Amino acid sequence: ETGVTQTPRHLVMGMTNKKSLKCEQHLGHNAMYWYKQSAKKPLELMFVYSLEERVENNSVPSRFSPECPNSSHLFLHLHTLQPEDSALYLCASSQARDITTDTQYFGPGTRLTVL
Amino acid sequence: GQNIDQPTEMTATEGAIVQINCTYQTSGFNGLFWYQQHAGEAPTFLSYNVLDGLEEKGRFSSFLSRSKGYSYLLLKELQMKDSASYLCAVVDSNYQLIWGAGTKLIIKP
Numbered sequence: 001e002t003g004v005t006q007t008p009r010h011l012v013m014g015m016t017n018k019k020s021l022k023c024e025q026h027l028g029h030n031a032m033y034w035y036k037q038s039a040k041k042p043l044e045l046m047f048v049y050s051l052e053e054r055v056e057n058n059s060v061p062s063r064f065s066p067e068c069p070n071s072s073h074l075f076l077h078l079h080t081l082q083p084e085d086s087a088l089y090l091c092a093s094s095q096a097r098d099i100t101t102d103t104q105y106f107g108p109g110t111r112l113t114v115l
Numbered sequence: 116g117q118n119i120d121q122p123t124e125m126t127a128t129e130g131a132i133v134q135i136n137c138t139y140q141t142s143g144f145n146g147l148f149w150y151q152q153h154a155g156e157a158p159t160f161l162s163y164n165v166l167d168g169l170e171e172k173g174r175f176s177s178f179l180s181r182s183k184g185y186s187y188l189l190l191k192e193l194q195m196k197d198s199a200s201y202l203c204a205v206v207d208s209n210y211q212l213i214w215g216a217g218t219k220l221i222i223k224p
Contacts, residue, residue, distance in 0.1 A: 004157070040123065042214040043202070052197075090157070101146060101165070104212075106157035 003027045006091050006107035006115040014115050015081060021110045023074040023091030031097040033076040033104065034066060049074060050097035065115045088112070116139050117141045119215035121203050126221045129192055135218045136186045143208020149177055149188050150202040152217065158202055161188070190220075198222045 004025045013019050025032065034046040047067040048056035063085075065077040074091055088111050092104040127133040142178070146165040150158040155180045164170055164179035164186060176189040198200055203215040 040216055042119065042216045043204075045212070101163055102165070103148075103160045106159070108155075108157045111155075 003105050004091060004093055004107035006089075006110050008084050009108065010111045010113075012113045012115065013078070014080065015083070016051045017081075018077070018079040020078065021076040021089055021091075021112075023076075023107055025072055025074075025091075025105070025107075027091040027093055027095075027105060029093040029095050029105070030071055031072075031094045031102075032068060033092040033094075034074065034089040037090055037094065037109070043090070047076075048097065055097060078112075081112075083114050086112055087113055117207060117213050119203055119205060119213055121201075121215040121218045123216070124219045124221065126223060127190075129193055129195060129222055130224050131193050132189065132191050133193060133220065135190070135203075135220065137186045137188070137203035137215055139184050139186075139203075139205045139213070139215075141184075141205050141207045141213055144181060145206035145208065145210060147177075147179055147206070148188050148204045148212070149186075150204065151199050152202060153199045154193075161201075193222050195222050195224070 002051040007022045031050045033048050036044045045065040046060045052068050065079050088109045090109045091107040094102040094104045117132050118140045148163050149161040152158040162177040169178045174191045179186045199215040200219045202217045205213045
């Protein structure tokens with residue numbers, strides 16, 4: 001399944017580094033999402049973009065900065081992260097934002113470790 | 116607050132049947148999803164229920180009771196490849212997806 005791809009798959013960074021996560025969807029969808037997945041915790045929705053506009057920001061610290069240059073690409077820029085930010089970061093897309101039955105398609109995630 | 120409860124981990128035997136329960140307390144209800152996530156991989160869609168009753172899809176079935184705030188995922192004829200985490204998620208009145216922490220299912224030969 002290559003509908004939603006994410007790079008890199010693994011990332012180790014220090015607290016002073018700046019890095020970016022990339023997500024690309026090849027499904028022609030109009031909505032894209034960033035989630036944080038920590039062990040034994042529910043998925044945490046971070047950001048939602050619909051038609052390239054940010055429609056949701058769930059009180060995410062400013063050290064996480066999203067960017068959506070077009071409907072196929074989504075970035076998450078990282079800077080001055082903390083060790084507790086270590087997690088699996090998942091990107092997802094769906095046809096539209098407001099359809100309740102709309103299935104989200106997930107990428108494989110980026111496993112982030114902050115030292 | 117909104118809450119989704121699932122067992123953390125379950126163990127079952129190859130060829131057997133297992134039922135994974137999900138209970139929810141949410142502000143409104145607009146449907147319930149089940150996703151499967153193999154270790155190190157993306158969650159993938161299994162089922163969506165919005166009306167009470169059982170939906171069958173091959174070896175997997177999903178049940179919903181809105182009055183009880185309860186759903187289960189039933190897996191029959193278990194195979195080793197069914198070892199994965201199973202995520203329950205509810206669409207609330209604001210059309211937000213509220214996720215459970217997932218149930219890790221271990222299949223033994």
